[in-house]
Amino acid sequence: MKTLFKSNLLASTGAKSVLLLAGFAVMAGCSEKSDTNMPANPDTNIAESASAETPAMGMEGASDRLPATTSNRAALANYNAGWADFENSRFVTAYEHFESAASKDPSFTMAHVMAAWVAPSTDGFVSYTNAASAIKAGASEGEQQLVTMLERFLANDAEGARDAAKKVTELHPKSPRAWNFLGATHAGINETDAARKAYHMATKLDANFVPGFINLGNNYLTQEPKDFDKAESLFRKAVALTPSEPNPHDLLGDVHRAQNKLEAAYDNYTMAAELAPDLGSGLQQRGHVNSFLGNFDEARADYNTAADLEDARGSTAGPNFRVFRAYVHLHEGMPNNAIAELQGIADSLSGSSMDGADDIQIGALYNIALIAIEEGKADIAAKAINDAGTIQMQQAERVKSDDIRNAGKATQLYHQGLLAARMGDSAKAEAKAGEFENLVAGNSNPRKFERMHEILGMNAYQQGDFALAAEHFAKGNHVNNMYTKYYLARAHEQAGNGEKAAKLYDEMAVYNFNGPGYAMFRKDIVERAGGTH
CATH class of the missing domain: 1.25.40.10 (Tetratricopeptide repeat domain)
Known part of the structure; x- marks a missing residue:
């Protein structure tokens, strides 16, 4: 089960995920895979x-x-x-x-x-x-x-x-x-x-x-x-030890997706769902595969059933699975519909007493921001960033934690900087990157400046300095953040580094894990990789 705040392998809260990834790390939207x-x-x-x-x-x-x-x-x-x-x-x-x-x-x-x-x-x-x-x-x-x-x-x-x-x-x-x-x-x-x-x-x-x-x-x-082969061997060991448990089968599906064996992954997730018919995770995973295969109606059906199962057992995962359902619009090339569905999810959670409702609402709003930034819809992006930031500050006040407050502020600064860069406001983008740098400077995490470099990378890209953009994006989180990796590839391509760009496109074409950055760009990535994946 890959939700906004934890994957099948990561039993962590939103707070720990945010704090762990990069000092005051930033949630750039719901994504299946985590670095932890x-x-x-x-x-x-x-x-x-x-x-x-x-x-x-x-x-x-x-x-x-x-x-x-x-x-x-x-x-x-x-x-x-x-x-x-x-x-x-x-x-x-x-x-x-x-x-x-x-x-x-x-x-x-x-x-x-x-x-x-x-x-x-x-x-x-x-x-x-x-x-x-x-x-x-x-x-x-x-x-x-x-x-x-x-x-x-x-x-x-x-x-x-x-x-x-x-x-x-x-x-x-x-x-x-x-x-x-x-x-x-x-x-x-x-x-x-x-x-x-x-x-x-x-x-x-x-x-x-x-x-x-x-x-x-x-x-x-x-x-x-x-090393996907090693990963598969280790997951098969887990299956052999606990053949009746759904999670190892789910993990085999993950590695098969990474190997671009989507039909095999479909079967793995179906098995996981059959072994635990009360859990939505297997069907949610199968929904991702259906999204990548272009089976959009089937994907929505899987997400809907998965969310309903989680709701029925009192889990907070249901709304997160509906966030993934909104990504189907991105795979279909309809970002405005995705924004509308995500806004509906955020609105439905306003005032909710469900544990974690604020976290899911914040994630949905930052999803909206990222999509709107890419679509050049500055007003929508700015409102989503502001709304998410307000909830984060309220949350920090409720738990009386300066650490949570600073993590929320860093998330907000990142998106504000990205928006300014994308809209061509170079001075504002640099200012937000500077604020971000000052905020996280005291953290011990060696990854703390990744998002600062992503702001500066986007700023350089929009200003036409593609070599500098590639330099900054390479210092960002381009391992599992496909939004950053996509722009790293584009920057290399524009700078004349064709071989580096081609390698990145080939890797992304078979990434096959869901998130707004990947869902927005997957079709273009596959085409740039030669359309053979």
Whole structure:
């Protein structure tokens, strides 16, 4: 399930996703793939000698577990049930179990940690992180370091989060889940080799640890240097270990899409949907394949059914799946219809009490902004940016977090700068890029300036300095952000770097993951790649 804030592999909130990607990173619209992978799954234990834990796939021996300090057996039972769901990507029920564990034992630090980790909203992530911080003194050192990891995420300190996760592996070197946490923090700041070593260590410690194979495979799928064959082999290992679970089949569909084997991906997602008929994720994924195959009516039907299934079980994913449905208009070449549908989604969430409604509304509005920017509809883009920014500031005030406020401001500055550049207002674009730079300058994330370079790249492109544009776009997030990668290719093409442009077009032609930037440009990309993909 790829939603605005988490993929099948990433159980993270909107807040953590935003903060992790690039310091005060920016949501440029709903996109399936994220640069981060599924966080590791901490182990369970109890302060008493007895444990209510039931042996299951990926569970470690008692001596290898990360601690989870509680003497409340009912809380522990809910906590363990949360892990069983979380490890199989059933995030809605996992969150409910972790919330219940925290309610039954308010001093249970790891229950709060995991509730924060799988929370479907910014509010939930912040509130549970703060709750864990308030009680961590009574927990073990390993638990305290996991709380520190969350605190560092919230404070836009991605390197600090990584360092805390590293300390967990030093305290619990035989824990696969500790290494999985470390891998996730390395992946978030593009330390790809270190991430892969950590994930590999998790699978080496436990040859049946499915999350390790999933995360390592997803890393090969999404981060450079990519290796789709390795990713497929790792996902097939996960399928072999848990053949009745939908998520590994879903992941096979992902890698088959990356290999441009769309019919095979269609079958994988159909299998995932059949294995979990109460979940919408498999059908949502199949909707993407239908979009790429040009089966637009079938795509809408898949998205509609997927959203209805999620609504029926109380998930927040339904509106996100409807955002993907709006992208069908982009694949059809009808951006105005996409804007109208996205605005309808945003309006329908205004005043909603649904957990995460603000996050989805913000995402839909920034989708509108990106599409309107590309279409030259400055008034529509400016209004969407302003409306999204207002909601973000209200959200930051509600959770009383300067970090969330700054992340929201950075998102707004990015879109304002992109709009100014696209409209030819070079001075304003440079000013917004400068504001962005000053805002994120204190962050430790090495990716913090990516969006600044994207503003400056668009500005140079619109001013006709294509060599400078390519230089800036190359410093942006062009690995999985197809909007940036498309303009990097166009800049190279205009600058006379035909071979570089051709390589980028060929790569994008078979990217096959949905997002507004890719949906807007996919037809043109395929044509520029020679129309053979």
